[in-house]
Amino acid sequence: MKKHFAWLCTLFVMSQVYGQQPDKSLVRFVDPLIGTAKMGHTYPGATIPFGSIQLSPDTDTIPYAYQDKYNPEVYRYCAGYQYDDPTIVGFSHTHFSGTGHSDLGDFLMMPTIGELRLNPGTATDPDKGYRSRFSHDKELAEPAYYQVELLDYDIKAELTSSTRVGMHRYTFPETDQGHVILDLKSGIYPFEGKNVWTFLRIENDSLVTGYRQTQGWARTRTVYFALRFSKPFKSYGNKKYDDAQVYRGFWGRFDQSDNFPEIAGKEIRAYFDFDFQEGEAPLMAKMSISPVSTAGAIANMDMEMPHWDFDRVKNEGQQLWQDELSKIQVEMVDQNDMVNFYTSMYHAFLGPTVYMDADNTYRGLDQNVHMAKQFTNYTSFSLWDTYRALHPLFNIVQPERNSDMINSMLAHAEQSVHGMLPIWSHYANENWCMIGYHAVSVIADAMVKGVEGFDYQKGLDASIKTSNTLYFDGIDDYVNLGYVPEDKNSSSVSKTLEYAYDDWAISQMAAHLGNDSIASRYKERSKGFAHVYDSEIGFMRPKLSNGRWKEPFDPLDTHGQGFIEGNSWNYSLYVPHDPEALIQLMGGEKSFVSRLDSLFSMELPEKYFEKTEDITKEGIIGNYVHGNEPSHHVVYLYNWTNQPHKAQDKIRNILKTMYKNSPDGLGGNDDFGQMSAWYIFSALGFYPVAPGSTQYALGSPLVKSARIPLSNGKTFQVTTKNQGEDRAYVKAVYLNGKALKSPFIDHKDIIAGGVLEFHMDKKPAKTK
Secondary structure, three states, rough: OOHHHHHHHHHHHHHHHHHHHOOOHHHHOOOOOOOOOOOOOOOOOOOOOOOOOOOOEEEEEOOOOOOOOOOOOHHHHOOOOOOOOOOEOEEEEEOOOOOOOOOOOOOEEEEOOOOOOOOOOOOOOOOOOOOOOHHHEEEEEEEOEEEOOOOOOOOEEEEEEOOOEEEEEOOOEEEEEEEEOOOOOOOOOOOOOOEEEEEEEEOOEEEEEEEEOOOOOOOOOOEEEEEEEEOOOEEEEEOOHHHHHOOOHHHHOOOOOOOEEEEOOOOOOEEEEEEEEOOOOOOOEEEEEEEHHHHHHHHHHHHOOOOOOHHHHHHHHHHHHHHHHHHOOOEOOHHHHHHHHHHHHHOOOOOEEEEOOOEEEEEEOOOEEEEOOOOOEEEEEEEEHOOOOOHHHHHHHOHHHHHHHHHHHHHHHHHHHOOOOOOOEEEOOOOOOOOOHHHHHHHHHHHHHHOOOOHHHHHHHHHHHHOOOOOOOOHHHHHHHHOOOOOOOOOOHHHHHHHHHHHHHHHHHHHHHOOOOHHHHHHHHHHHHHHHOOOOOOEOOEEOOOOOOHHHHHHHOOOOOOOOOOOHHHHHOOOOOOOOHHHHHHHOOOHHHHHHHHHHHHHOOHHHOOOOOOOOOOOOOOOOOOOOOHOHHHHHHHHHHHOHHHHHHHHHHHHHHHHOOOOOOEOOOOOHHHHHHHHHHHHHHOOOOOOOEEEEEEEEOOEEEEEEEEOOOOOEEEEEEEOOOOOOOEEEEEOOEEOOOOEEHHHHHHHOOOEEEEEEEOOOOOOO
């Protein structure tokens, strides 16, 4: 009987082990620390998909007085955090992900104990300030959750967030000298004079409100806040740094630095004092932001987070991430690839970010308050980067959001003086960063792919207006001459090529709407790339307004040669909308393939690296620069030749070398999700070479299988046969059981649902 009972117990345990459902959590594969080292420019803190709040630690170690926009050290801190830094300054509530420029870092908070210090100190001498040492051994980053031990204070800090509210949980030791610093002076890209004005008001013994106005990358930006503590503070105070204004006239009649209920100035640091008993519950704090008012910030907090249940907020946030990550369900050969894939999904879904209060009000480009009617308003459009793959990815897995993003762009155009679509916009500002008018690409791609929810005609009209805004970046000469002349406008070749592509996108829109005259006009404009191609040397090069080529010319140099963030070797291959014409310009298919081969195999002399911003060779294979966007489509151009297999091993190499499961795992700035979107598409086995077209070029999938549940209720699947680390080449491809005769699929093939099946091999398939 005992043996029989023991056998039953063993059977029960085995049934529990083997009968359990496998862990379906995709959140566990996300590592927010990837990209936080070197030049990935990502942040590790707590945020939800597309959330307004990005609550993250800042480790900026640059002395404030020496910070300026030309300092390469400032460039390292675009996201506020560098993995190799030894100290944390505090936790601020707004961050860009992966950008090549910095801003934000609003409302930094830092818990401390002991002697009160209102200066952040430095990494070399942290004891003179409120910053703290920390160790990665006592740091944890997950989607919607961040935790770290502040070693100098023996304080455990935990962060989580909802859309507009960040929640802090601080576990203090026993002390009668507990403080929480609120630094309104601190910020990312904090050059002298960035703060225009700050205001702080003590509403009661646990609620604080205020705002911050800055003139950083955004010329005029105002963010309002409401801060609520879970228990009353016993005292409070502040320090103002614009002393010449503080202690004159009326305000000099009494001390504003101690328990004074409100204060205004350019640069303010406030503190709130608490006592803590041994074993006391952690101190909680909620920080809510608003683009409109402090009343809006309070209302956002009351609506989204009316309670103090930290774990509930964390769990709800991680469920939101699980829902978003589940929009592509993959199986990989290597578990590291699972981490890379879902971390890429995570980074791709960090922005653009929601920019409106819970009541749908927001501040517009005209600095007036607007109501978003029947759409969610978004901000932070890094369009020079994201039009290439991120927004096309959204058209498959986030069509409703992408429609709202387009409505946000159209609202931006309506609020613009000349009806111009955004170039690079954030927080009710246009910062005019980079080139092209790539919002038209986003609109065209959504339109031809049938994304609903925005006015197609309004999209075309706004695109035409934007393309004819003659004061913008050489468009007047481009319209009159067919190209941008270098003697009148720098980066002229890059601008000509990108305007040509954007004009093609407008022609696609017009054709889709049946406007043949507009389509014909813009298709003709889209041929402008030929004006800057020098057939004698075989490169795109800068041309002067008199029609002559600019001298001297070096196709490998990135400076003063008519290009931006690239050289002629890179940009000569930027004609994504007409590869056939490009191939003919370059002497035919044989010559073109040789050019592509050379791009990936050549060795650049050291002198060409000495001028780069980060002075490294990261993100580069030969002269192919994966760490920068103009090259992202290039490897897929082999598909327009009879040797598409030459793309396949290179794609696999890029997937494996430019993306790694480590803090320094990104081969360049993630650029608000574009690098990650490239990875997602390429791992699935197809890529949108020319957004505005419904065509995708096939590559070399990294997945064993992928399942994409579509918003129309159908499912698209990718499967691979004989997948492996040493099988980068595609032997055959089948769509719903039918062999494909060319290395392309159409968007309708995806949206209709079905199965794309790759047969992989160790050797290239035979070519014609």
